Amino acid sequence: MEPQTSQKSLLAAIVAAGVSAWLLWRRRRWRRLPPGSSWSLPLLGETLAYIRDPLGFIEGKLSQYGGTCSSHLLFSPTVILAVTDANTKLLFSEKNLAWPLHFRKLVGLKSLPMVNDPLHKTIRTLSSRAFVDRQLDSYLPCLQRLSAKHLQLWLDVEGRTSRDLHLEIKKYAFECGEAVILGVENGGPKSDRFMQLFEETFKGLGYVLPLDIPGFPFHQCMKAREALVQEFQDLIEKKRKKLKDPCRMFQINTMLDTMLQADEMNGEDELSDFCVAMMFAGHDTTLCSIQSCLYWLKELPSVEALLRQEVREVWDGESRVTRRILDSAHQTRAFLQEVWRMTPPVQVTSRKLREDTEVDGYVVPKGWTLLYAPAGRHSKAEDCKSFLIQRHLRDGKFIDSTFDPTYFASFGGGNRMCIGYKFARDELLVFLLHFLRDFDVKLTNSQLQRFPFHFWRLEGTVHRADG
Ligand code: HEM
Structure with a gap:
């Protein structure tokens, strides 16, 4: 045999051996993956079915495969975790969130929910100062x-019929966010413009073709975001001037003030991303919660009567609402926790x-997303489909389940747990106190929304x- 031919044969044999080894390795690896559907769209996978009803999709998959299974969602290979103590522990020990790139662009590439350590640790430590008990009070x-x-303002004006409560409540939740997070009380057209920009921006969460290219709808969302950032940069500039002015009595009492005072947070992108992300996380979630509270109150007249009586007993309707008053409304707190359990x-x-990582006997590769939904049919709560405030009460006293993530995971867990949950709870309780004492609502339409909230x-x- 010619030396040249023998060299070629050797090379071919090495390549063939390499390819077979790789194919074997891949087969072994895939064999150890959790089961999942054999067919799905390229890139999108099963995203379309998922965003129509995330919880329903997950429940369906867990039932279909009898537990942990795989899918391809939001541009990422994904494992849907069975709700078990071991999986909860695994999920909350992981530190990196798994948002798709277009979510990160909308919320802010340098914002707390989107960054990983070490920046995450820095921003989280600074932001936490705004949520200590004294600040919350x-x-x-x-x-x-x-x-x-x-x-x-919502009291029905004579001659006006049913209105979109979502919009009215959004104004309230937004103003609470503006006041406490940013330290501004705009109200009126200025708040309306901010809200409109937020609405435009976050429509982008539901787009399946998130291309930031002129002509694509997602590009409009990014344009709205740019306008929002411009507004926030103006605000940041004004606040900076105030902070430098020695003649002004300026109290550091908003989240933004805290960030402006921190040497570690001087980058313009970090500060404007902070405003976008906190306002987004801080007002849409409470807007949703208030509506779900009103819905459940009207569904359950006996619970409503019980809560109205409790609120009359703990608060006179005029004096300053204190932590003691909020803490003594045990049934109202139990109701709120049950609303969040039933409608997270x-x-x-x-x-x-x-x-x-090994998950339920399978091996899930690095970079995959873990998805976990402890609400709904797979919840550990007894008789989990029934709305029962008693499950959150013992001897008439409220039991806080915030840190039991298999049973109640509305605020997540581990070092990425919701940073604003105490503030959200205060906002909802103060609202419920006012509503239950002096107001009522007649619902003409209610529709369950599933995505993004x-x-x-x-x-x-x-x-x-009445009365
Ligand atoms: C009912 C209201 C709210 C609900 C249900 C809610 C829920 C959540 C959930 C489930 C997470 C992810 C947790 C995880 O992955 O383990 C989260 C994260 C977060 N939430 Fe909330 N949230 C609410 C209100 C708020 C408020 C009022 C704020 C701020 C003022 C806020 C700020 C944040 C931030 C910044 C993160 C990211 C934390 C991190 O990555 O370190 N949230 N929230």
């Missing part, structure tokens, strides 16, 4: 004032795997409560 008067103001505004939590969207009229 200092927000109560503002929440009280805004609840009273907006409920009064954020239905799923997800993490990106940092390394190949899960809640009852309402139409109706608000009026004064």
Whole structure:
């Protein structure tokens, strides 16, 4: 044999051996993956079915495969976790969130929910200062004032019929966010413009072709975001000037003030992303929660009567709402927790795997997304489909389940757990106190929304409560 021919044969044999080894490795690896559908769209996978009804999709998959299974969602290979203690522990020990790139672009590439350590740790530590108990107490008067103001505004004007309560409540939730997160009380056209820009921007979460190219709808969302950032940069500039002015008595009492004071957070992108992300996370979730609360109150008249009586006993309707008053409304707190269990505004939590990991006997490769939805049919709660406030009460006292993520995971867990859950709870309780004491609602339409948030969207009229 010619030396040249023998060299070629050797090379061919090495390549063939390499390819076979790779194919074998791949087959073994895929054989150890959780089961999943054999067919799905390229790139999109089963995203279309998922965004129509995330919780329903997950419930269906877990039932179909009898537990942990795989799919391809939001541009990423994904494992849907069975709801078990071990999987909960695994999920919440992972530190990196798994949002698709277009979510990150909309919320902010340098914002708390979208960054990973070490920047995550820095921003989280700084932001946490705005949620310590003393700070939370200092927000109560503002929440009280805004609840009273907006409920009064919603009172049905003579001659006006049913209206979109979603829009009215959005104004309230947005103003609470503006006041406490940014330290501004715009109201009127300025708030309306901000809200419109947020609405335009976050429509992009539901787009399946998130291309930031002129002519594509997603490009409009990114344009709206740019306008929003411009507004926030102006605000940041004004606040900076105020902070430098020694003649002005300036109290550091909003989240933005805290960030402006921190040396670690001086980048313009980080600050404007902070405003976009916090306002987004901080107002849409409470907007959804308020509507779901009103829905459940009207579904359950006996619970409503019980809560109205409790609120009359704990608060006179005029004095300043304090932490003591909020803490003593045990049944109202149990009701709110049950609303969040039955209708969690954020239905799923997800993490990106940092390394190949064994899950329920399968091996899930590094970089895959873990998706977990403990609400709904797979919840660990007894008789989980029934709305029962008693499950959150023992001897008449409220039991807080925020940190039991297999049973109640509305705020997630681990080091990415919702940073604003205490503030959200205060905002909802102050609102419920005002509503249950003096107001009532007649619902003319209610529709369950499923994406991006899960809640009852309402139409109706608000009026004064009898007696
Ligand atoms: C009912 C209201 C709310 C619900 C249901 C909710 C739910 C959640 C959930 C499920 C997560 C992800 C947790 C995880 O992956 O483990 C999250 C994260 C987050 N939430 Fe909330 N949230 C609410 C209100 C708020 C408010 C009022 C704020 C701010 C003022 C806020 C700020 C954030 C931030 C910044 C993150 C990201 C935390 C991180 O990555 O470190 N949320 N929230």
